[in-house]
Amino acid sequence: MDAFIIISLIKVLVVFAVLMTTLAYLQWVERKVIAHIQVRPGPYRVGPHGLLQPLADVIKLVTKEDLLPPYVNKPLYLAAPFLAITMALLPISVIPFGPSIHVAGYQTYMQLTDLNIGVLFILAASSMGVYGIALAGWSSNNKYALLGGLRSSAQMISYELPMSLAVAAPLLLSNTLSLHDLVLTQDGGLWHWNIFRGPFPQIFSFIIFLIAAFAETNRVPFDLPEAENELVAGFHTEYSSMKFASFFMAEYANMITVSCMATLLFLGGWSAPWPAAYGSGFVPAIIFAVAGLVALYHGMNAARGRDRLTFPVFGVIFLIIAAIFLLPMVQDWLLPLFWFCAKTGSILFAFIWIRGTLPRFRYDQLMGFTWKFLFPVAMLNLLVTGLLVAWFS
Amino acid sequence: MDAVIFLVFAIIAVVCAINVVIQSHPISSAISLVGVMGSLAVLYLLLGAEFLAAAQVIVYAGAIMVLFVFVIMLLNAGAETRKGRSFMVQLLGVPLLVTLLGLLAYIVQRIYPIGTMVHFGGFTHGTPQDVGRALFSTYLLPFEVTSVLILIAILGAIVLARKEMD
Numbered sequence: 108m109d110a111f112i113i114i115s116l117i118k119v120l121v122v123f124a125v126l127m128t129t130l131a132y133l134q135w136v137e138r139k140v141i142a143h144i145q146v147r148p149g150p151y152r153v154g155p156h157g158l159l160q161p162l163a164d165v166i167k168l169v170t171k172e173d174l175l176p177p178y179v180n181k182p183l184y185l186a187a188p189f190l191a192i193t194m195a196l197l198p199i200s201v202i203p204f205g206p207s208i209h210v211a212g213y214q215t216y217m218q219l220t221d222l223n224i225g226v227l228f229i230l231a232a233s234s235m236g237v238y239g240i241a242l243a244g245w246s247s248n249n250k251y252a253l254l255g256g257l258r259s260s261a262q263m264i265s266y267e268l269p270m271s272l273a274v275a276a277p278l279l280l281s282n283t284l285s286l287h288d289l290v291l292t293q294d295g296g297l298w299h300w301n302i303f304r305g306p307f308p309q310i311f312s313f314i315i316f317l318i319a320a321f322a323e324t325n326r327v328p329f330d331l332p333e334a335e336n337e338l339v340a341g342f343h344t345e346y347s348s349m350k351f352a353s354f355f356m357a358e359y360a361n362m363i364t365v366s367c368m369a370t371l372l373f374l375g376g377w378s379a380p381w382p383a384a385y386g387s388g389f390v391p392a393i394i395f396a397v398a399g400l401v402a403l404y405h406g407m408n409a410a411r412g413r414d415r416l417t418f419p420v421f422g423v424i425f426l427i428i429a430a431i432f433l434l435p436m437v438q439d440w441l442l443p444l445f446w447f448c449a450k451t452g453s454i455l456f457a458f459i460w461i462r463g464t465l466p467r468f469r470y471d472q473l474m475g476f477t478w479k480f481l482f483p484v485a486m487l488n489l490l491v492t493g494l495l496v497a498w499f500s
Numbered sequence: 501m502d503a504v505i506f507l508v509f510a511i512i513a514v515v516c517a518i519n520v521v522i523q524s525h526p527i528s529s530a531i532s533l534v535g536v537m538g539s540l541a542v543l544y545l546l547l548g549a550e551f552l553a554a555a556q557v558i559v560y561a562g563a564i565m566v567l568f569v570f571v572i573m574l575l576n577a578g579a580e581t582r583k584g585r586s587f588m589v590q591l592l593g594v595p596l597l598v599t600l601l602g603l604l605a606y607i608v609q610r611i612y613p614i615g616t617m618v619h620f621g622g623f624t625h626g627t628p629q630d631v632g633r634a635l636f637s638t639y640l641l642p643f644e645v646t647s648v649l650i651l652i653a654i655l656g657a658i659v660l661a662r663k664e665m666d
Contacts, residue, residue: 149657152510180527183527183531206623222550223550223627223628224550224551224553224554224628227551227554227555227558227628228554230554230558230562231554231557231558231561231562232556234557234561234562235557235561235562237562237566238531238534238569241566241569241570242527242531242569244573245569245573245595253573255574256573257570257574260566260569260570260573261570263566264563264567264570267562267563284558284628305587318607399666
């Protein structure tokens with residue numbers, strides 16, 4: 108029992124620290140990627156390639172004056188950011204990052220807790236997250252904030268339907284609601300993942316889920332609640348300092364949650380694309396080794412003076428990481444973690460990529476799209492999946 | 501431990517329920533109602549009905565109450581003004597309330613003797629599989645009839661809304 112408590116505490120600390128760092132650096136990655144899509148350097152001043160920019164942003168947000176406008180509804184105005192960030196961070200507690208592992212003689216899951224209603228838990232937390240935004244919009248007593256809050260609630264209610272239907276279809280294939288078991292049913296390679304698995308590949312569900320996820324997280328092209336040119340800043344117009352930062356963090360935490368959900372439901376979670384018997388265990392080592400060699404090569408043919416120093420350093424770091432991936436004693440938990448992060452990272456990259464590519468929808472297009480197209484398609488997909496699963500089982 | 505959690509969330513549920521009535525602003529009432537739904541979900545979870553608890557949060561606290569809040573925000577309903585209470589209310593309100601609660605407590609105690617009280621952890625058939633099996637075998641007819649009823653309600657709402665538009 109004591110060991111259980113200690114291990115749980117350690118897991119909570121590790122997951123929290125990693126999540127917070129990811130939240131901060133996801134924003135840096137987003138700014139960098141968008142900048143490169145738009146052919147500009149992006150954050151460049153604070154640290155090498157702006158790597159310390161997130162730290163500077165955090166210091167700025169914490170030390171900023173915390174304004175409390177006199178005309179707001181105080182209790183709800185203060186509760187809204189708290190609600191938003193809580194409901195955004197809650198789902199991470201049930202997301203599994205890897206299989207069960209042995210640590211110093213104790214067996215534990217690479218997950219804070221494995222609920223047998225894990226999927227429902229995440230849906231519940233995300234449906235409660237609407238309150239944060241809706242109440243922020245209403246309690247600010249500002250017409251732009253109110254319009255943003257209204258748009259956001261309407262959008263999230265509407266897109267929750269196709270999202271839930273899209274989630275239900277792969278669950279029919281896997282026949283479990285526990286996220287840990289969900290991944291175990293998809294073990295054994297690419298063709299066992301729910302997105303490609305028979306009797307009915309869930310590729311349509313996957314696309315519907317991603318579209319709905321963009322709307323649920325208020326991301327471009329569905330970021331109507333904070334459309335700058337119409338609504339100033341939408342629901343968080345009246346917020347400043349840490350309260351604004353809470354909404355900002357909540358948005359990124361939601362992005363991470365839906366990316367993890369997509370990975371677990373459709374892409375086989377931490378399982379490798381093909382069995383370890385055919386050498387999938389060497390992929391991360393090869394990737395890092397190639398990256399290290401490329402860095403070393405550029406270090407030797409440096410275009411600028413300081414590259415002679417920085418590129419070899421990064422090359423050696425990458426080669427060390429590649430060597431770590433080959434150690435047998437860490438492979439048990441490092442390889443699943445690598446695949447999980449790779450899949451989740453790819454989806455997060457797609458989020459950013461689409462933000463740099465697509466323009467914003469009009470409001471009537473947004474609503475018409477979900478009710479007249481996405482919802483019927485999701486329904487049809489669920490029906491076909493259900494019929495085929497019943498037929499073949 | 502179970503009893504402590506039960507007491508905490510039962511008290512939260514009751515306080516929120518009273519708050520629904522005494523708040524003068526619709527939004528505050530609606531948020532209190534969310535609190536009631538949430539604490540009820542915790543009580544379901546304590547009793548071992550995890551699917552019901554999740555459904556309670558998703559459907560009631562999540563979907564339905566968000567819709568309530570949305571409509572209140574859309575109509576921009578302001579705080580209601582308190583009118584003076586009538587003489588009858590002032591005279592009979594508290595005694596009637598006490599009588600009702602006493603009567604309820606008495607009936608519950610008569611129907612359920614001490615021996616058949618609920619035990620936390622005694623019920624283990626609350627998983628999604630169990631609920632699904634019960635819904636689609638034992639309770640298939642009531643389930644289907646209810647869904648047809650809801651469908652009729654939706655159709656009725658659409659018909660009424662269309663009439664308004666013409």
